Amino acid sequence: xxxxxxxxxxxxxxxxxxxxxxxxxxxxxxxxxxxxxxxxxxxxxxxxxxxxxxxxxxxxxxxxxxxxxxxxxxxxxxxxxxxxxxxxxxxxxxxxxxxxxxxxxxxxxxxxxxxxxxxxxxxxxxxxxxxxxxxxxxxxxxxxxxxxxxxxxxxxxxxxxxxxxxxxxxxxxxxxxxxxxxxxxxxxxxxxxxxxxxxxxxxxxxxxxxxxxxxxxxxxxxxxxxxxxxxxxxxxxxxxxxxxxxxxxx
Amino acid sequence: xxxxxxxxxxxxxxxxxxxxxxxxxxxxxxxxxxxxxxxxxxxxxxxxxxxxxxxxxxxxxxxxxxxxxxxxxxxxxxxxxxxxxxxxxxxxxxxxxxxxxxxxxxxxxxxxxxxxxxxxxxxxxxxxxxxxxxxxxxxxxxxxxxxxxxxxxxxxxxxxxxxxxxxxxxxxxxxxxxxxxxxxxxxxxxxxxxxxxxxxxxxxxxx
Numbered sequence: 001x002x003x004x005x006x007x008x009x010x011x012x013x014x015x016x017x018x019x020x021x022x023x024x025x026x027x028x029x030x031x032x033x034x035x036x037x038x039x040x041x042x043x044x045x046x047x048x049x050x051x052x053x054x055x056x057x058x059x060x061x062x063x064x065x066x067x068x069x070x071x072x073x074x075x076x077x078x079x080x081x082x083x084x085x086x087x088x089x090x091x092x093x094x095x096x097x098x099x100x101x102x103x104x105x106x107x108x109x110x111x112x113x114x115x116x117x118x119x120x121x122x123x124x125x126x127x128x129x130x131x132x133x134x135x136x137x138x139x140x141x142x143x144x145x146x147x148x149x150x151x152x153x154x155x156x157x158x159x160x161x162x163x164x165x166x167x168x169x170x171x172x173x174x175x176x177x178x179x180x181x182x183x184x185x186x187x188x189x190x191x192x193x194x195x196x197x198x199x200x201x202x203x204x205x206x207x208x209x210x211x212x213x214x215x216x217x218x219x220x221x222x223x224x225x226x227x228x229x230x231x232x233x234x235x236x237x238x239x240x241x242x243x244x245x246x247x248x249x250x
Numbered sequence: 251x252x253x254x255x256x257x258x259x260x261x262x263x264x265x266x267x268x269x270x271x272x273x274x275x276x277x278x279x280x281x282x283x284x285x286x287x288x289x290x291x292x293x294x295x296x297x298x299x300x301x302x303x304x305x306x307x308x309x310x311x312x313x314x315x316x317x318x319x320x321x322x323x324x325x326x327x328x329x330x331x332x333x334x335x336x337x338x339x340x341x342x343x344x345x346x347x348x349x350x351x352x353x354x355x356x357x358x359x360x361x362x363x364x365x366x367x368x369x370x371x372x373x374x375x376x377x378x379x380x381x382x383x384x385x386x387x388x389x390x391x392x393x394x395x396x397x398x399x400x401x402x403x404x405x406x407x408x409x410x411x412x413x414x415x416x417x418x419x420x421x422x423x424x425x426x427x428x429x430x431x432x433x434x435x436x437x438x439x440x441x442x443x444x445x446x447x448x449x450x451x452x453x454x455x456x457x
Contacts, residue, residue, distance in 0.1 A: 018360030018411065020384040027381060028397045030443060032374035034297060039269045042276055044297065044372070045290030053284050058415075062362055076268050078363060078378040083268050086275060096278050104274040105265040149342060150415050178413045180360050182387065194416045195343050214414045230391045233407040238414035 012181040014073045015066045019182035019224065040079040046086065054089035058150050059204030063176040064088050152211035154196045158241065159213070164190045165247035166217060168239055176204035179243050183235075186224055187247040188217040191236060199240055212240040302371035305336060306419055307440035309346075309369065310451075311433040314424040323421065324348055331369075338368030340417055347410060348421040349447070354401050355408045356394065356447030357418045358386045364412035366419055370442055377446065387411060397448045420447040427454045 017023075035041045055061040064085040065073065072084035090096040160166055170184045171177050178200055194216060198209040218236050221229035264270070279285035309330070313320040323330050327344040344366060347355035359365065363378040376382055386393045390407045394400070401407065410418040422444040428436060431454075443449035 015361055017380050017383040018358075019388045020380075023381040023384040025381060026376050026385070026393060026396055027379050028376045028448075029374065030398075030449070031441070032376060034372035034374070035294075036375065037269075039272050041294045041298075042272045042290065043268070045294045046272070046276060046279065046285060048293065049279055049285035049290070053279075065362065074380065077375060080268055083272055083275075087271070090275070095282075095284065096275070100278065101274060104278060105270060108270045108274060109265045151342060178361060180411060180413060182360070194345075194414060197415055214416070216416075225388055228388075230389055230407070231403070232405070233390055233409065235387050235409045235411060237411045238416050240414070 013066045014068065014070045015062075016181045018180045035079075043079040043083045043086070047082065050086045050089060053095045054093040057203045057206060058198055059176050059178075059200030061085060061089070062200070063204040064092075066176065150197045150200075151195045152198060152209065154211055154213060158193055158215075160190050160215060160241070160244060160246075162190050162192060165249070166190055166215070166239075166244040167247040168217075168243040169245065171201075175201065177201045177243075179239060180237060182224060183217075183219055183237050183239075186219060188219040188223070188237070190215050191218040192216040194238060197240070199242065201240070201242075210242070212242055215239050215241065215244065217244075297367075297372050301338060301368065303440075303442035303445065304437070305371075306366070306369040306442070306445045307437040308433070309334070309336075309419070310421055310440045310445065311437035313346075313421060314428075314436050315431075315433045320348075320421070327419070336368055340365060340367035341369060343416045344369070344419060345410075345416055346419045346421050347408065347447075349423050352402075352405055353408065354394075354405050354447065355410065355418075355420045356386060356390060357410045357412065357420060358383060359412040360384070360387060361411075361413055364417060366417035369417075369419055370445060374442070394448060397443075399449055420445050422447075422449075422451040425451050425454050 012020075035044070051061055055064060065081050067088065068081060068084050073081050076083070087096075087101070091098050091101075165187055166189070167187050168179050168184060170181075171179065192215070194214040196211050196213050199212050202208055202210040215238070216236050217239050218234050221231075221233035221235060224235060276285060276287070276290070280287060309323065313323045319330065323346045327346045331341060331344055347357075349355055357365075358377075360383045363373055363383075365373040365377065382393070387409050390409050391401055394407075412418060422440065424436070425439055428439070439452040439454060441449055441452055444451045
């Protein structure tokens, strides 16, 4: 069942952290090494094998992480969320049978209490993906893109130019997007055009490439944070053309 | 690096621990022919030893030493990266942002942890932390002070949120007292954190 909070596309996903309150000191360690434990090395090393067998379209792997339960997203850090994402994708693509996987875990550790049984959708995947079949990324027969690059040449000229005032409204549908919540509905100024790219909002759901012009849009910190803003700061966000409309003059 | 997979020397971990889960997944994928332990080892080795901040540091040092290259790097980094035969993941399109008097740049990815792997290697944990991702767009000066970098109040802070496939590299200011240094020596001053924008380049007095 889909509660009102869960069906609201304005509801920010677990991953959409820009500007979120309540986070404390940066866990800063100068010259920090890339790995802190051997299991992190193994997770990193498996990325290519897992994504080759599952999430081959731009945005699919990120969308798997975005659908994780917050515990799985935050516990065990970055490589912990990769591992949980691997489990979700390998199950969804039916590469690894959750029963086989549980049996393998039990061989290591003895019987697994049901509350920690892994790859169970009730525990692992956010409600949107569970309850709305169209949000799952199946359609396996459609061939995956052959070209690895996400850059595309577009015949249509860009709709906006440097200096234009633009605004990105909140998406009307839930799903994968690269539009951060903290700039939704806020006016910004086009600073630059980047090379055109396929649209991850579409490819992550296997709905085609829909290539877009990509704009670097600058937001004055006061526009984003109001009176709390630090002085003399600008946040630049890269946004796909279909996110943007012309801002009303202000 | 990966000795004796699947021989049950993890009794102290429960089934939800990442140690046990990754070992079980790797064993299953290897048995199905979908993963190769030697390739996994080689990937790890490459990112622990061969691909790292020294690649970006070389770019920065060459740009410090050569004004023409600096200009090209700031206007068309993709061409410079191609000329230097730098290849690899997460550098489909690179933009280099120069720090200078009155301007300081800092890079983040608030939605995940995008980072120019082929130039800097894998990101440090703090870059991927929810604390950094949440706070640096909202209170960049406070975050930088916490990390040991105090900016002049008149300095404009530009925060680059890596939300498309463009990846950003900060060109830190060249430290004073390095006049006439060759690029190889300059490169030793270029830290990873200075290319993310949370630190200055190292002090040449410390060399």
